[in-house]
Amino acid sequence: MSLPFIMPRTKATNRIGPHNLDVLSVIFGSLLGDSHAERHGNGVRISFQQESSNVEYLMMLWRFLSDRGYCSTKKPKLLIRTAKAGQLRFYFKVHSWTFSSFIWIHSIFYKDGVKIVPDCIGDYFTPLALAVWIKDAMSYGLKLATHNFSYNDVLFLCTVLKDKYDIVATPNRNRDQWTIYIHSESMPILRGIVKDFVVPSMLRKQA
Template sequence: CLNKPQMYYLYLICLSLLLITPVYFNYQFKVNRLKGIYRIGPHNKDIISIIFGSLLGEGQGEKRFLGVGTRFNFYQKASHVNYLMFLHKFFSELGYCNSKLPVITTRLGSKGKIKKVAKFSTWTYSSFNWIYDLWYNKKIKHVPEYIDQYLTPLALAIWIMDDGVKVGKSLKFCTNSFSYNDCLLLIKALNNNFNIKASIQSTGNKDQYLIYIWKESMTDLIKIVSPYIIPEMKYKLN
């Protein structure tokens, strides 16, 4: 049997639960609808690495709502949907995007060709603006001058899965949208960060280039990125 002080203490606990619970649910309701300007991070290293790795490939940044926030858009062709689902799972489990799974849709490609793609976007964050400002000048994507500071093993693995192409016993990156100077920054970062040797080659089109990883650097490259490569993308590493 409880004495009076114990009963009073129990009463206070029950009263507190009754008062706090509605406030808690209301708080959750509001957090899900925060404006981008109030989403300020901070963001962990893996989030930054995946964003930077994706921006080296197909990923795109988008500054929205009069510049108060930035979101990132990810898309892949239908044959690489497992990779996109991997990215979506990572971001959604950390609360960076809608948990609804991406669906495969069609879009009109070059020369009227129909393409099947899947895509998703992060929520808008004001604390993503610095990344957008590093990568974009007048809405055109460029490689940041200090890319070596952000090219981690995870970022490199994402870049490979996003935009790497197997070439015999080696690998190339389809850096067509980047300038020659951008490509120079990238091969310098590969060498400085990982001792990976690479060269720039012309695609045959004016001002379009690709980065070719030297065959003798493939063993080192595989050791560095293998822990992060999903099974469906391991074919790119032979």
């Protein structure tokens, strides 16, 4: 029997969870990357977006969410937008259903409309959350793109990585923004932690 909150026309006020740790891990990990929590009607929805080069990962997220009733079962379609200098960009986007029980997630990840790292991130920083964050934010090599966060937020994430998983990471300045540099000696630890949650393209990013 289907739960009421997974039905497409269910009101946000009736979508109240509870949400298991795997679902929260995916949401928290993705919000550390490129995803966004958006106020929508009487609740909040999570918006996942990836360039076409990351379609394998985006489809993995969509299957994870749709199988659990958190988004539409319709397969995401390729979208096109015009970037700077008229360049066409191809991407995929998935929106979760709107949940009133996601409002607290929005409230801890945003302050005055700016995304921040919540103080409680360590409580949800599971291996699955770490794997999702890596796929969302890791450049080729040893850097995590954290350009949207302040220096203090980035330093806090480095501390959480060390305290939680003994991964050595440091803030790395990129003009007026900050990224996270994963020290090479910690890469075997990182790969060992996330190996059960990755798709092949994620392994290539960690090479």
